[in-house]
Amino acid sequence: MTGVAPDAGRGGGHPLELLSAYLDGELPDAAAAGVETHVAVCAACRIDLDELAEARTLLRDLPLVAAPAGFTADVVRRRRRAGRRGAVLAAAAAGVALVAAVAVPDASVDTGDTVPTGDIGDPNRSQVADAPGDAPGAPAERFVRVPATSADRGPSAAVSHDADPSFADRAAEAVSGLLRAVGG
Amino acid sequence: MVRSSFLRRDGDVPPDDVPSWDEVARRHGDFVYTVAYRLTGDHHDAQDLVQEVLLRVQRGLATYRPGSIEAWLGRITTNTFLDDVRRRRRRPVVRLPEDPDLVVPSAPSIDEQVAQVALPDDVTGALQRLPEDYRATVVLCDVIGLRYDEIATDLDVPIGTVRSRVHRGRALLRRALA
Secondary structure (H helix, E strand, O other): OHHHHOOOOOOOOOOOOOOHHHHHHOOOHHHHHHHHHHHHHHHHHHHHHHHHHHEEEEEEEEOOOOOOOOOHHHHHHHHHHHHOOOOOOOOOOOOOOOOOOEOOOOOOOOOOOOEEEEEEOOOOOOOOOOOOOOOOOOOOOOEEOOOOEEEOOOOOOOEEEOOOOOHHHHHHHHHHHHHHHHOO | OOOOOOOOOOOOOOOOOOHHHHHHHHHHHHHHHHHHHHHHHOOOHHHHHHHHHHHHHHHHHHOOOOHHHHHHHHHHHHHHHHHHHHHHHHHOOOOOOHHHHHOOOOOOOOOOOHHHHHHOHHHHHHHHHOHHHHHHHHHHHHHOOOOOHHHHHHOOOHHHHHHHHHHHHHHHHHHOOO
């Protein structure tokens, strides 16, 4: 397609960047009429318009892609499991063991938007039991699991993941993010 | 069957019905997966992205106002994708040049092009050759079906930038498929 650069060697007067907006109905009437008038007499722009319409149609005709079998159900199941175990994000109070069994994905926790809300489990009960692979037949987890931290215990991260060097960086990031969030 | 984007604007969520997270995951999981796959071009990356998105959805449902749930999900997916891209950019990687004309090799002239059927995977593959900002804009426009003003709000760019990226994104895509 020849019309990507602003003038594309055609000199002025070609509404190249307006062509897509025209196809999308995003031009005010007068501008749309201007495009139609121009395209009626300019073969190069007519060709560009056709090619843009082709690309647009190809994209808009893309079918739905089904998630792999069981994937969605698996995500739902793991979220429920995290909820049952009492995924909590609470400020550490003196004398109260802070339990944070959190499923955190490979993303930074800075935004604070990765903590599932769910039942508050028994805060006195260690919830570190989620060792990787505790669910028989569970697929390889892509989530970081951070066990309970309290004032007299340093943080540690039980990490279950595929061998991926960058994951360790993100896991470390997630742990410090979590500690910041709980005021640790 | 020809569809023009996935977005249904007659309101696919009744005004007083905010779905539960489980409902969103089950009913719209494939839609989120589709957007994730078109953006990442890879099933493993798409799965990671979907999980991130569903976690954000969990939190966001508290303030979600009924409307077009798929527009909302599509925007979250795209923004999460771009956040991941920006985070990865902090590590030294080869940056794509800013001039999109340099990204895609020149196509044969129109006269020389042989008509061919572009399969969905061809299109997804071609999408991967777009710089991420262009790819995200094109996905928001044509895969999800948002208007330019909605895309501008979502990406926090002027409408002129949206218009330009949609235009160039499509042009690049067309060239990549040639």
